[in-house]
Amino acid sequence: MSQETVYAIASGKGGVxxxxxxxxLGTALAEAGERxxxxxxxxxxxNLAGFVSLSPDSTTLHDVLAGVASTDDATYQLADNIVAxxxxxxxxxxxxxxxxxxRDVVADLRSQFDYVFLDxxxxxxxxxxxxxxxxxxxxxxxxxxxxxxxxxxxTIELTERSGGxxxxxxxxxxxxxxxxxxxxxxxxxxxxxxxxxxxxxxxxESVYAGTPxxxxxxxxxxxxxYRQLAAExxxxxxxxxxxxxxxADDSSTTQTQAxxxxxxxxxxxxxxxxxxxHDDVSSAITEAESDH
Ligand code: ADP
Ligand code: MG
Numbered sequence: 001m002s003q004e005t006v007y008a009i010a011s012g013k014g015g016v017x018x019x020x021x022x023x024x025l026g027t028a029l030a031e032a033g034e035r036x037x038x039x040x041x042x043x044x045x046x047n048l049a050g051f052v053s054l055s056p057d058s059t060t061l062h063d064v065l066a067g068v069a070s071t072d073d074a075t076y077q078l079a080d081n082i083v084a085x086x087x088x089x090x091x092x093x094x095x096x097x098x099x100x101x102x103r104d105v106v107a108d109l110r111s112q113f114d115y116v117f118l119d120x121x122x123x124x125x126x127x128x129x130x131x132x133x134x135x136x137x138x139x140x141x142x143x144x145x146x147x148x149x150x151x152x153x154x155t156i157e158l159t160e161r162s163g164g165x166x167x168x169x170x171x172x173x174x175x176x177x178x179x180x181x182x183x184x185x186x187x188x189x190x191x192x193x194x195x196x197x198x199x200x201x202x203x204x205e206s207v208y209a210g211t212p213x214x215x216x217x218x219x220x221x222x223x224x225x226y227r228q229l230a231a232e233x234x235x236x237x238x239x240x241x242x243x244x245x246x247x248a249d250d251s252s253t254t255q256t257q258a259x260x261x262x263x264x265x266x267x268x269x270x271x272x273x274x275x276x277x278h279d280d281v282s283s284a285i286t287e288a289e290s291d292h
Contacts, residue, residue, distance in 0.1 A: 006109075008134070011142055017203075029234065040085065043099070051086075061085050061097075065097035102130055167194065168233075169189060170197065194229060
C-alpha cells in the first residue's frame with residue numbers, strides 16, 4: 001500500500017493516452033469508494049472539458065491560476081466520488097495564468113480528496129515541469145512506439161530535475177501481435193512497469209460519448225486493464241477488476257499474462273522483426289540520453 005496520493009500523469013509525446021489514463025484511473029478509484037479529483041494542468045488544451053458541461057463563462061482552472069477564483073469555484077462533480085477541475089479553452093485567459101498558483105491548488109485538493117491526478121501537458125514548458133515536482137509520484141504514459149519511448153526518457157529527466165519521483169510506466173494502445181516485450185521497455189528506461197492498456201476502439205468511442213471508458217464499456221479489455229492499474233498503483237483492492245465474473249473478457253486476462261511472461265520468451269527469440277524493433281527503441285533511448 002502506498003502513501004502517495006497525488007500523481008502526475010505525464011508523457012513526452014502528445015496523444016499517447018494521458019487524459020484517457022487520468023480519467024479512467026480516477027473513475028476506477030471513485031467506483032471503489034475513494035474520493036478523487038482530476039485536474040487539467042495541460043492549460044493550453046482543455047482536455048477534461050469534454051467531460052464537464054462548461055459554458056464559455058464557466059469558472060475554470062485558468063481563473064484560479066489568474067487569482068480571480070477559488071479552487072472550489074472551478075470544481076465540477078463528474079460522478080459519485082469524483083470531481084474535475086478543467087482548464088478553459090480561451091487563450092486570452094490562459095495568458096493571464098500564473099502556474100505557480102498550482103502549488104496552492106494541489107495543496108488544497110490534497111487535503112480534501114483521497115487521490116488527486118494531474119493531467120500534465122506534453123513537452124517541456126514550465127507549466128509541464130511544475131506538476132512533476134508537485135506530485136508525490138509521476139506516472140509515465142507511453143505507447144510502445146520508439147518515438148514515444150524516446151520522449152519518455154526526457155520526461156524521466158525532467159521529473160528528476162524538478163525534484164519529483166517516478167512511480168513507473170504505463171504502456172498504452174498495446175497490441176497482442178507486438179514485437180516488443182513490455183517488461184523490456186520498462187527495463188530499458190530503468191522504471192517499473194505499472195500496467196499495459198490494450199488498444200481498444202471503445203477508448204475513442206467513450207470520448208465521443210463523454211463518458212469514462214471504464215463506465216462506457218466496463219468489461220472491455222482496456223477498462224479491465226485500467227482497473228488493474230488503479231489497484232496496482234494505489235493498493236486499493238476494491239479497484240481491481242472482478243475476476244469472478246463470467247462476463248469478464250478472457251482476451252484481456254490472456255493479454256495481461258502475456259505481458260507478465262513475455263520477457264521469458266524474449267531471449268530465445270530469433271525473429272528479425274522483433275530484434276529490429278528492439279534496436280529502434282535502444283537507439284531512441286541512447287539518442288535521448290545524448291541530447292543533454
Ligand atoms: P493525451 O492526453 O496523451 O494527448 P489521449 O488520452 O487524449 O492522449 O488519447 C489520444 C487518442 O488516443 C484519443 O483519441 C484516445 O481516445 C485514443 N486512445 C487512448 N487510449 C486508447 C486505447 N487504449 N485504445 C485505443 N485508443 C486509445
Ligand atoms: Mg490529453
